[in-house]
Amino acid sequence: MDRCWFLTWTTYGTWLPGDARGFVSPIWDDEKQRLVVHNQVGTDVDRDMPALVKTSLQKLKGPPIYLDMEQAECAAKQFEETAHYRQWRLLAYAVMRNHVHLCVGVSGDPEPENILRDFKSYASRSLNKQWRRPASGTWWTESGSKRKVKLTDEDVGSVVKYIREQEFPLIVWTWDDRKV
DSSP states (O other): OOEEEEEEEEBTTSSOTTOTTOBOOOEEETTTTEEEOOOOTTSOOBOOOHHHHHHHHHTOSSOOOOOOHHHHHHHHHHHHHHHHHHTOEEEEEEEOSSEEEEEEEESSOOOHHHHHHHHHHHHHHHHHHHSOOOTTSOSBOSSOEEEEEOSSHHHHHHHHHHHHTOSSOSEEEEGGGSOO
């Protein structure tokens, strides 16, 4: 394992930019005069921008997507298959009704956007086979958070612990849960 990534993404329309719970999206920084993304582990995220929520709601192409247990199981199975096929080490994942957290170790230095895309797109294909494609055309929001994790027991362990301790998960799995 050369790199480790903590990936997070949401289901379509359920956690919009500007959300009071916090969000990770590019926002304009007046001081820096550019778009910035606040997504470093242990730092505050942006939150509570009602005008941004309103604009985001107006742009939705279909109703929000909330996963049920059967859909979560379908997605989780595909995460495992994708990691196996790509020869990545899946360290942990949690599937909630409206978002996913996943920690994965990879060889080499593939682009994190490609890793995220593979997990999301293959899960979408599996979901589309069993349920019809959503009105929005997608199960997930565009992109997601990609946080590089230092390859130390402490840092990887902290991410796995965070994933394991999610509130109200439909499914949680960690490397320690695997069948040897």
